Amino acid sequence: MSATTAKKIDLEKHGALIALGALFVLASVIGWPYFIRPENLVNVMRQSSYTGIIALGMTFVIISGGIDLSVGAVAAFVASCGVLFMNWVLQAAGGNEVLAILGGVSVMIALGFAAGALNGLLITKGKIVPFIVTLGTMSIFRYLSLQMANAGEFASQSQLYGTFGMSKIFEFKVGDQAISLPIPVFTLLVLAAVLAFLLDNTRYGRYLCAVGSNARVAQYSAVRIDRVRFWAYAINGMCVGTTAALLAARFNTVSTPNFGLGFEMDAIAATIIGGTAMAGGRGSIWGTIIGVFMLQIIQNMLNMAGLSPYLQGVVKGIVIIGSVYIQKQRQ
Amino acid sequence: MKKVLLALLIVTMVVGGAIGQAKVYKVGVSMPSATxxxxxxxxxxxxxxxxxxxxxxxxxxxxxxxxxxxNQQVADIEDLLVKKVDALVVFPHDTSVTSIVEKAFNAGVYVVVLDRGVSKEGIYDIYITNDDEAYTRKGMEWLAKQMGFKGNLLLITGIPSPIDTIRTDTIKEVVKKYPNIKLLDVQPGDWNRQKSLTVMENYLQKYKQIDAVYTADDDMMLGAMQAYKESGRKDIKLFLGGGCLKSVIKEIMDDSNPLVKADVTYSPSVIATSISYAVIGVKGEKLNPNVYQVRALPRRIILPSELVTRENAKDFYVPEAPF
Structure with missing residues (x-):
């Protein structure tokens, strides 16, 4: 009896990982010979990491029983402010690019935190449902950025920032191909490790799940549910700020109408595919990472196979519904 | 010995490859989807x-x-680069694609960039664009003449963007030449039919005597005309759009709508032109022996904007096109 239970848990724990592995094999076949090339795999990881970092924060928010629709708009807003600040420092400090980048990136993460905190406060103190609050802030931050740039672009004046956006670390060679980890992928993995520790091994993580699964019971157990919820949005905000900094560096410019457009949908989709319950209370960071990679691998594989982009969207929708359906059946 | 064998192998492969099959030129094209x-x-x-x-x-x-x-566009271009395309045609969403285009160009890919462009010089082989300045200058000059150089004009503009700024500024410049034409108002319709309809409804409430409406876009022109028809008013004499939608050209050709007499080209075939230049350019061929082209193709190409009226409308009517 206990042996079968153990086996079941094992399957549940590693089911997603097995699915990812199966998908990888499938992608290698469908996307042959391009998908399996090291250069392409590095691309897939990098393409995943921008929305992936947001999906990590989104996991916290969804576990808490909430949702954050404002992430894409907040990314555009903080990236705009950050690039403006960076250019200002560059002028003021006489072309010290390192200082300017440090300043700009700090501003982006700090403003991301502030925007998340604003969402959190409106939800906990204002007692407005998360969907409405973040629907509102989505509009506010998107149009604030458009207003600032008159719907145009903010170009960074630092060449180094652009180089940083494309830079890689841990370079090593496989055959004659140089393989390396792009900065955004490295950031994604480090953040995932930190947040997974926070979720699985600390009191805050346990409280978060308790608040998400039954807020009233959590409250009676002397959990300060407002504070727990507030921090979920604030942490998500910092993740958004991090993505904004990395993505702005990638482009070395912020185009206010397009920056971060639709990120909320991709982040939510990855989180849900990763096994986090939409109703809250349950979820895992590593599941989200798997969800992020699965979405991107599917898209890359279909792209390599030359499927029309419209059908790619159809497949994406089927995968989102299908994976949740399978999870439901297993419970 | 090993080295000799290796060299021999490489030579065989290269020669064999060259004889065995002709070079295939792969051209990747990345552009916005139909919105x-x-x-x-x-x-x-x-x-x-x-x-x-x-x-x-x-x-x-x-x-x-x-x-x-x-973001998807950048991912698409990365995917095309993995597939080792020889030439790349990019119709950018915005200049955020600059760094990936630069990467492609530095990797030796033949790069053709369109319209909204990249924010850096020297990272493409050819830049092709429509002529935004002539687009509204020709349109506004024609409209002014039709209005008898006098009357009340309303403008509906596109999404605030560099392209839209050029167009709108040109219109204002032309209007300034004719002191009897009064530009009543300028509001954005975001290149969107519904938005333009709403803007026009507000205009109709606000202004009692309107002579002409210029939108510089056929979609928006149709929206504005819809609002005018619903209002039942009879004061507006002319609507001018632009971009040559099939249905509008048909009306001009058949002279079936007294409100629409002309259009200005802003050719969507610019992408087909660009693909052709990419093919010719990457193969190192020439356009035409008569142009005395020494080696490469021209680096910056501006396609003309032309005035379409009843006389020449059939040259611009493409019945197979979707819109």
């Missing part, structure tokens, strides 16, 4: 260019990628 009529036509032209080129030249392989946003 409005004009871009729908542009997508259709890209597909037509793909079909035509592949039918006429076995050495050409074209791969089209339509993207909904700029």
């Amino acid at each position: 409005h009529g004009w871009m729908g036509n542009a997508n259709w032209w890209a597909q037509r260019a793909e079909k035509d080129w592949e039918a006429r030249d076995k050495a050409v392989q074209i791969e089209l990628k339509f993207s909904g946003n700029v």
Whole structure:
């Protein structure tokens, strides 16, 4: 009896990982010979990491029983402010690019935190449902950025920032191909490790799940549910700020109408595919990472196979519904 | 010994490859997906260019990628680079694609960039664009003449953007030449039919005597005209759009709508032109022996904007195009 239970848990724990592995094999076949090339795999990881970092924060928010629709708009807003600040420092400090980048990136993460905190406060103190609050802030931050740039672009004046956006670390060679980890992928993995520790091994993580699964019971157990919820949005905000900094560096410019457009949908989709319950209370960071990679691998594989982009969207929708359906059946 | 064998192997492969099969030129194309009529036509032209080129030249392989946003576009271009395309045609969502275009160009890919452009010089082989300045200058000059150089004019503009700024500024410049034409108002209709309809409804409430409406876009012109028809008023004499939607050209050709007498081209076939230049350029061929072209193709190409009236409308009518 206990042996079968153990086996079941094992399957549940590693089911997603097995699915990812199966998908990888499938992608290698469908996307042959391009998908399996090291250069392409590095691309897939990098393409995943921008929305992936947001999906990590989104996991916290969804576990808490909430949702954050404002992430894409907040990314555009903080990236705009950050690039403006960076250019200002560059002028003021006489072309010290390192200082300017440090300043700009700090501003982006700090403003991301502030925007998340604003969402959190409106939800906990204002007692407005998360969907409405973040629907509102989505509009506010998107149009604030458009207003600032008159719907145009903010170009960074630092060449180094652009180089940083494309830079890689841990370079090593496989055959004659140089393989390396792009900065955004490295950031994604480090953040995932930190947040997974926070979720699985600390009191805050346990409280978060308790608040998400039954807020009233959590409250009676002397959990300060407002504070727990507030921090979920604030942490998500910092993740958004991090993505904004990395993505702005990638482009070395912020185009206010397009920056971060639709990120909320991709982040939510990855989180849900990763096994986090939409109703809250349950979820895992590593599941989200798997969800992020699965979405991107599917898209890359279909792209390599030359499927029309419209059908790619159809497949994406089927995968989102299908994976949740399978999870439901297993419970 | 090993080295000799290796060298021999390489030589065999190269020679064998050269004799065994002719070089295939892979051309990757990345552009926005169809979010409005004009871009729908542009997508259709890209597909037509793909079909035509592949039918006429076995050495050409074209791969089209339509993207909904700029992040997807960058991912598409990365994917095309993994597939080792020889030439890349990019119709950018915005200048955020600059760094990936630069990467492609530095990797030796033949790069053709369109319209909204990249924010850095020297990272493409050819830049092709429509002429935004002439687009509204020709339109406004024609409209002014039709108005008898006097009367009340309303303007509905596109999404605030560099392209829209050029167009609107040009219109204002032309209007300034004619002191009897009064530009009543300028509001954005975001290149969107519904938005333009709303803007026009407000205009109709606000202004009692309107003589002409200029939108510089056929989609928006149709929206504005719809609002005017619903209002039952009889004061407006002319609507002028732009971009040559099929239905509008048909009306001009048949002279079936007294309110619409002209259009200005802003050719969606610019993408087909670009694909053709990419093919010719990457193969190192020449345009035409009569132009005394020494080596490469021209670096900056501006396609003309032409006035379409009843006389020449049939030259611009493409019945197979979707819009």
